[in-house]
Amino acid sequence: MRKILSLLLGAVVVLAAQSSYAQAKGTATARLRMARAMCATGPCNPLFNFRAGSAQFKRLKQPKPLTRRSVGRIRLDGVTRTSPGGLPTLLDGVVTARVNFDPIDPDGDCAAVGSDTTQVIATSSMSCSQKGAAAVSCRGDIVLSAGTLDDPDCTDVQQYFSDVVVEVYEDGGTGDDTKKIARNGILMTGKTPDCESGGAGCP
Amino acid sequence: MRIVQTKVLLGVIAAVVVAWMGLTPVHAQEVATAKSRVRMVRAFCTTGPCDAGFTFQSGSAHINRMKQPKPISKRKLGKIRILGLEATTASVALPSSLEAVVTARFLYDTVDPDGDCPNLGSDSVERLATSSMFCRANVDGRATCGGDLLLPLGTFDTRCTDVRVTMHDLDIEVFEFGMVGTDSAKIATQGISLIASEPDCSSGGSGCP
Numbered sequence: 001m002r003k004i005l006s007l008l009l010g011a012v013v014v015l016a017a018q019s020s021y022a023q024a025k026g027t028a029t030a031r032l033r034m035a036r037a038m039c040a041t042g043p044c045n046p047l048f049n050f051r052a053g054s055a056q057f058k059r060l061k062q063p064k065p066l067t068r069r070s071v072g073r074i075r076l077d078g079v080t081r082t083s084p085g086g087l088p089t090l091l092d093g094v095v096t097a098r099v100n101f102d103p104i105d106p107d108g109d110c111a112a113v114g115s116d117t118t119q120v121i122a123t124s125s126m127s128c129s130q131k132g133a134a135a136v137s138c139r140g141d142i143v144l145s146a147g148t149l150d151d152p153d154c155t156d157v158q159q160y161f162s163d164v165v166v167e168v169y170e171d172g173g174t175g176d177d178t179k180k181i182a183r184n185g186i187l188m189t190g191k192t193p194d195c196e197s198g199g200a201g202c203p
Numbered sequence: 204m205r206i207v208q209t210k211v212l213l214g215v216i217a218a219v220v221v222a223w224m225g226l227t228p229v230h231a232q233e234v235a236t237a238k239s240r241v242r243m244v245r246a247f248c249t250t251g252p253c254d255a256g257f258t259f260q261s262g263s264a265h266i267n268r269m270k271q272p273k274p275i276s277k278r279k280l281g282k283i284r285i286l287g288l289e290a291t292t293a294s295v296a297l298p299s300s301l302e303a304v305v306t307a308r309f310l311y312d313t314v315d316p317d318g319d320c321p322n323l324g325s326d327s328v329e330r331l332a333t334s335s336m337f338c339r340a341n342v343d344g345r346a347t348c349g350g351d352l353l354l355p356l357g358t359f360d361t362r363c364t365d366v367r368v369t370m371h372d373l374d375i376e377v378f379e380f381g382m383v384g385t386d387s388a389k390i391a392t393q394g395i396s397l398i399a400s401e402p403d404c405s406s407g408g409s410g411c412p
Contacts, residue, residue: 062397063410065397153403190367
């Protein structure tokens with residue numbers, strides 16, 4: 001009787017703790033846009049430009065990521081070269097994020113419980129195909145890296161990825177700013193003349 | 204005969220111009236980025252949720268395509284919403300409004316056709332938009348909160364509408380109303396959440412390999 005009572009009490013405590021911490025649904029598909037990667041003095045990689053790009057992340061649900069490692073797709077369209085030379089056949093995509101594990105693990109065996117780290121969570125090997133005479137379109141699956149969502153002890157622990165940064169580099173140039181072509185963000189193009197000089201559409 | 208010669212000459216000039224343009228270094232992405240759709244997750248500080256008082260089911264922020272010179276007069280940047288907001292303890296009342304803030308790293312291009320933009324070539328982290336989110340209670344005892352993301356007045360200078368601006372490191376955060384910047388009142392931030400499934404795969408959870 002005492003055992004049953006303590007089990008019931010334990011269940012109530014776990015349920016109460018979960019309801020106070022857990023977001024009830026996994027996030028739906030997110031779509032981030034890619035802008036030309038800018039370093040302090042201008043484009044990080046002056047050799048390549050592109051027309052548009054996006055990174056799409058699917059809804060994630062445990063325990064699927066243990067076996068199905070593709071979590072989304074990334075693409076860069078209209079990749080051109082700004083000086084004479086060849087166009088790329090491959091690009092590298094890298095996704096970095098801050099990973100937070102919930103502090104609650106029902107069976108207490110997840111080593112990462114309550115942790116807070118920033119790490120590479122996924123990569124992409126993007127293959128490029130010719131689009132017109134002087135441009136290629138590049139795309140690939142976003143695949144989870146080793147060490148991300150691959151611990152079977154932690155599939156019962158809620159996880160959050162924030163500060164998500166998506167970057168695209170020339171093939172083999174990951175981590176080198178001068179090879180960085182794109183990064184998630186917003187680009188606002190300019191329109192000449194400016195509003196101070198009577199530009200069209202200005203108030 | 205003269206017309207034909209003129210046409211040929213114009214054709215040659217056009218071909219030379221196109222070839223020259225193709226070889227000229229282009230330092231600019233040609234099209235403004237399209238609408239972005241990001242998802243909101245519970246904000247975590249190092250030891251757990253930043254605001255232990257509230258949780259929610261889902262949320263999203265939409266950021267529209269930005270095209271000059273519209274941001275000078277039209278302040279709406281997009282929309283943000285939080286669905287299924289609930290208090291984690293019964294004694295806490297649901298809020299009637301929340302506040303959202305979007306910050307970004309602004310990088311102004313180094314080229315200004317008329318040379319009068321004071322931000323030319325600058326690199327700074329600034330507030331891009333804010334939102335006063337109105338909340339309404341649902342029958343299930345939770346609340347739905349939403350609002351427009353608005354550019355603060357004077358975000359973009361009229362002298363800079365001819366200059367390209369790139370915004371990286373977008374940070375979207377939702378706070379209890381009047382508590383912007385206070386970690387313990389931060390309810391949501393942009394990100395991806397992954398729902399747990401019990402029991403875990405070490406204990407024979409369903410769907411495990």
